[in-house]
Amino acid sequence: MYAVFKNGGKQYKVQEGDIVLLDKMSLEPKSKLELSEVLAICDNDDLKLGTPFVGGAKIEAEVINEGRGKKVVTFKKRRRKDSKTKRGFRRDFTRVRILKIVG
Numbered sequence: 001m002y003a004v005f006k007n008g009g010k011q012y013k014v015q016e017g018d019i020v021l022l023d024k025m026s027l028e029p030k031s032k033l034e035l036s037e038v039l040a041i042c043d044n045d046d047l048k049l050g051t052p053f054v055g056g057a058k059i060e061a062e063v064i065n066e067g068r069g070k071k072v073v074t075f076k077k078r079r080r081k082d083s084k085t086k087r088g089f090r091r092d093f094t095r096v097r098i099l100k101i102v103g
Contacts, residue, residue, distance in 0.1 A: 003101045004040040005059055011039065014098045019064065024092035027063045033096060035059040041103040048103065057103030061096040068092055 002015045008023035027033065038057040041048045048054050069091040077084040 001043045001101055003038055003059055005035050006037040006039055016098055016101055018098045021093040021095055024066060025094045029063055029065050031063050033061045033063055054103055059098060060100040061098050064095040064097055066094050
């Protein structure tokens with residue numbers, strides 16, 4: 001059984017027991033989380049698609065921890081112009097474990 005849900009403008013395909021990195025949500029570790037924007041649920045050969053969300057479906061998850069990703073560096077150099085730009089970015093995330101898919 002797997003489900004596709006939306007969080008923070010991105011879509012994730014998960015099964016029970018999976019660990020997923022979501023956008024930062026400022027939650028305490030070991031706290032429970034309910035994701036209700038479920039786009040699709042597949043149980044063996046039975047596929048339920050939402051318009052846009054599946055009614056009554058939800059995903060129960062547990063927060064493991066919060067952290068920051070590796071630094072992504074963008075570097076732009078304009079040749080012969082003596083002009084360059086270096087910019088870094090680190091993504092804040094919340095790591096969650098999928099406990100149960102209800103739907």
